[in-house]
């Protein structure tokens with residue numbers, strides 16, 4: 020008799036924790052503040068192409084993986100795992116939980132390697148502060164905390180994201196289809212999309228900057244099986260969901276920010292700005 024009521028009390032407390040404490044500050048943009056906390060519909064695993072992002076690096080700092088020289092990432096890296104609604108909006112700042120790097124200490128090597136920040140800025144967190152890139156991914160904009168009840172805590176969020184990333188290796192799929200990093204080649208957008216469709220049986224969504232692939236999303240049902248990123252009535256969802264990309268896209272090779280201008284010593288930000 021003793022054990023059941025005790026468990027119920029604990030799960031009620033957990034539920035209250037997640038539901039009652041919603042973020043009311045600093046939730047910006049096309050974001051649904053999760054006061055009413057409707058459960059999300061699907062996950063998007065957002066990946067960044069360093070070859071495109073690192074072209075923008077104007078100064079260096081310790082947090083920016085573009086500045087790692089020969090250790091800089093040369094494959095798609097993780098931006099975040101984002102819970103989304105089918106209507107194109109997404110929940111944000113669902114719970115008032117603070118990012119705690121201690122909780123993911125066993126994952127940190129992989130996180131630093133495969134989930135690096137590609138800039139020097141410190142993104143905003145839910146509670147009006149600034150924080151690490153990962154704190155932002157957990158707390159604000161598209162949110163780990165909104166992945167409840169599928170992903171229950173910070174550790175699970177990072178663990179699930181890394182697992183998806185290892186299992187669905189976009190860089191590998193593209194290179195096997197002949198789409199390898201190049202500063203001269205352009206590849207048909209339709210071909211890039213088909214290569215991923217063939218490999219994962221789901222349609223990705225891409226975004227481009229000046230004709231170069233910048234971000235690529237692959238999407239998942241809540242049981243982590245792949246699904247199309249945009250489910251619409253139109254038959255051309257593949258093209259629509261990649262509207263910022265031209266018909267032929269590039270996949271630029273990584274160029275070290277220091278070498279690009281021929282500057283031997285490119286400017287580094289002081290450490291406190293590098294957070």
Ligand SMILES: *[C@@H]1O[C@H](CO)[C@@H](O)[C@H](O)[C@H]1NC(C)=O
Nearest residue numbers: 094133184185188190191194
């Ligand atoms: C993806 O596959 C490539 C081989 O094409 C490999 O070098 C890379 O380590 C793989 N990435 C991950 C995260 O497993």
